[in-house]
Amino acid sequence: MALDHVDLSIEEGEFVAILGTNGSGKSTLAKQLNAILLPTSGVCRVAGMDTRAAERLWDIRQTVGMVFQNPDNQIIAAIVEDDVAFGPENLGVPSDEIRRRVDESLAAVGMTSFRGFAPHLLSGGQKQRVAIAGTLAMKTKCLVLDEPTAMLDPVGRREVLETVRRLHRESGITVVYITHFMEEAAAAQRIVVMEDGKIVEDGSPKAIFGRVDAMRKRGLDVPLAAEVAWKLQKQGIQLPENIVTNEELAVALCR
Amino acid sequence: MPIELRDVTYTYMKGTPFERTALQNVSLTIADGSLTAIAGHTGSGKSTLVQHLNGLLHPTKGEVLVDGVNLAGKKEEAGLARRKVGMVFQYPEQQLFEETVAADIAFGPKNLELSEDEVNRRVRSAMEFVQLDYETYKDVSPFRLSGGQMRRVAIAGVLALKPDYLVLDEPTAGLDPQAREELLRRIVDLHRKKKLTIIVVSHNMEDIARMAERVVFMHDGHVLVDAPPSKAFLADEKMREAGLTAPPTVALLSILRDKGLQVDADAFTADEAVKRILKAIQKKGGAKC
Numbered sequence: 001m002a003l004d005h006v007d008l009s010i011e012e013g014e015f016v017a018i019l020g021t022n023g024s025g026k027s028t029l030a031k032q033l034n035a036i037l038l039p040t041s042g043v044c045r046v047a048g049m050d051t052r053a054a055e056r057l058w059d060i061r062q063t064v065g066m067v068f069q070n071p072d073n074q075i076i077a078a079i080v081e082d083d084v085a086f087g088p089e090n091l092g093v094p095s096d097e098i099r100r101r102v103d104e105s106l107a108a109v110g111m112t113s114f115r116g117f118a119p120h121l122l123s124g125g126q127k128q129r130v131a132i133a134g135t136l137a138m139k140t141k142c143l144v145l146d147e148p149t150a151m152l153d154p155v156g157r158r159e160v161l162e163t164v165r166r167l168h169r170e171s172g173i174t175v176v177y178i179t180h181f182m183e184e185a186a187a188a189q190r191i192v193v194m195e196d197g198k199i200v201e202d203g204s205p206k207a208i209f210g211r212v213d214a215m216r217k218r219g220l221d222v223p224l225a226a227e228v229a230w231k232l233q234k235q236g237i238q239l240p241e242n243i244v245t246n247e248e249l250a251v252a253l254c255r
Numbered sequence: 256m257p258i259e260l261r262d263v264t265y266t267y268m269k270g271t272p273f274e275r276t277a278l279q280n281v282s283l284t285i286a287d288g289s290l291t292a293i294a295g296h297t298g299s300g301k302s303t304l305v306q307h308l309n310g311l312l313h314p315t316k317g318e319v320l321v322d323g324v325n326l327a328g329k330k331e332e333a334g335l336a337r338r339k340v341g342m343v344f345q346y347p348e349q350q351l352f353e354e355t356v357a358a359d360i361a362f363g364p365k366n367l368e369l370s371e372d373e374v375n376r377r378v379r380s381a382m383e384f385v386q387l388d389y390e391t392y393k394d395v396s397p398f399r400l401s402g403g404q405m406r407r408v409a410i411a412g413v414l415a416l417k418p419d420y421l422v423l424d425e426p427t428a429g430l431d432p433q434a435r436e437e438l439l440r441r442i443v444d445l446h447r448k449k450k451l452t453i454i455v456v457s458h459n460m461e462d463i464a465r466m467a468e469r470v471v472f473m474h475d476g477h478v479l480v481d482a483p484p485s486k487a488f489l490a491d492e493k494m495r496e497a498g499l500t501a502p503p504t505v506a507l508l509s510i511l512r513d514k515g516l517q518v519d520a521d522a523f524t525a526d527e528a529v530k531r532i533l534k535a536i537q538k539k540g541g542a543k544c
Contacts, residue, residue, distance in 0.1 A: 020431070021401075021431040021432075021433060021434070022401045022402030022403055022429075022430065022431045022434055023401040023402065069429065123296065123297040123298060124297045125297075147429060150428050150429040151345075151425075151428055151429075152297070152458065153295075153296045153297050153458045153498065153499070154296075154458060154460065154498075154499055154500040155296055155498045155499075155500070156296075156297060157458075158500075180429070180430065180431050180432060180435075182432075183503070219431060219432065219433035219434075220431065220432055220433070221432035224503040224504060224507055224525060224528070225507060227525045228507065228525055228528050228529055228532070231525065231526070231529045232529055232532060232533070235529065235533055237532075237533070237536065246506065246507045246510045247510065249507065249511070250510050250511050250513075250514045250516075251514075253511060253514075253516055253532070253536075254511065254514040254515050254516055
């Protein structure tokens with residue numbers, strides 16, 4: 001059983017990170033969100049649409065876009081802008097509208113200057129941004145990213161995370177972000193922790209990462225600043241609770 | 256004997272419009288028993304470099320010697336030299352294919368035409384080394400294991416070939432924190448206990464900082480930095496040039512220093528970072544800043 005009686009509601013405009021060990025059910029959960037997988041029992045609704053309703057499938061997939069781990073598995077066209085146009089073309093969108101959407105989407109991920117490039121000439125982070133643009137061109141309201149930075153170099157990781165944060169902040173896109181990098185999860189508004197197919201924690205990054213011991217016990221980690229703050233406290237250094245970022249630790253130590 | 260790259264240049268699709276030089280005059284010696292990490296952004300040439308280490312690619316110019324034997328040689332000895340270098344590719348678990356864990360690990364040694372006893376011995380010891388209990392897992396399908404366990408099966412399959420050198424490309428990518436921790440520990444053990452010479456390619460600066468004795472930053476097809484982690488990761492400018500970022504500990508301590516805490520930034524684990532901060536606070540007579 002990959003998912004075990006999961007109850008979860010993600011609001012429009014939220015940025016939720018999902019954490020959990022390998023095999024905890026994160027990816028299975030993500031695939032429920034745009035009907036790649038359907039629940040064996042129970043119901044999954046996307047913007048009110050039951051994912052089991054076959055006639056709504058394309059509406060669901062237009063609402064929720066997915067970005068996967070491997071950038072090389074998601075790009076199909078020989079030119080960046082053709083790839084971004086692929087989704088709307090298949091939806092039968094008129095060509096001048098496609099043109100507009102492609103331009104907007106590439107601008108939104110900061111890839112306009114690469115629009116005539118062959119994808120294989122791009123870095124991993126750039127390819128992931130093209131993949132994100134591809135979903136934006138379908139006017140998705142929600143972006144589900146399944147370990148989008150696992151194969152990227154540090155610069156690529158930063159590019160992808162910053163793009164996602166900006167889309168959330170400026171365009172109000174709902175984000176579900178699966179990751180093993182705790183620093184990336186700290187950027188979310190809410191963290192859901194999965195274990196054995198169940199949701200075992202659900203709270204703000206501060207609440208979740210403030211409990212270093214509990215996270216360790218689950219085979220997970222916390223951002224470095226949280227761990228260091230926790231260890232300093234154990235050594236008798238007085239610090240405020242719930243430090244998660246480097247800046248917060250710096251402020252606390254250097255006030 | 257070491258692995259030596261002598262003035263290696265490699266050009267993809269030479270003589271075509273797509274010609275691209277991925278390595279430019281790279282000279283590098285990987286000493287016996289060392290643990291070297293290779294880092295660099297996408298397209299820096301690091302994957303091209305490691306594919307030279309066991310003769311998957313041959314230099315366009317220059318030569319690669321393993322234990323003094325040129326890998327591009329035609330003779331049998333070149334083939335034997337290539338076998339000394341075990342290669343664990345990215346996401347090696349995608350290459351698992353057998354019905355049981357034991358059969359998958361045995362595939363390589365069987366192809367070396369070893370006796371059945373020897374194959375079994377190697378499978379057992381490789382599994383032991385990656386901490387997969389032989390009796391518990393030998394008959395299990397590798398596809399029923401967790402991601403971390405699958406990766407360890409794949410690594411055991413390479414270890415069973417008894418290489419003298421082990422090259423691992425992004426060994427911890429996609430693993431959860433605990434699986435990553437365990438795998439790093441296993442790799443360091445291979446180095447310390449089995450005296451294997453290890454080369455790790457990684458994007459994860461934290462992993463590199465914690466285990467490597469030597470760090471090579473690749474950039475634009477050449478070696479930009481070749482130094483111990485304590486030096487390499489404090490060279491801000493070179494790191495930026497290579498498109499890399501400091502390990503989290505160094506980044507954290509640097510921020511504290513910028514804010515006025517007199518702290519040394521050369522820590523690569525959380526515990527070391529805590530020690531540095533405590534020391535800085537004590538120096539101030541208990542005052543934090």
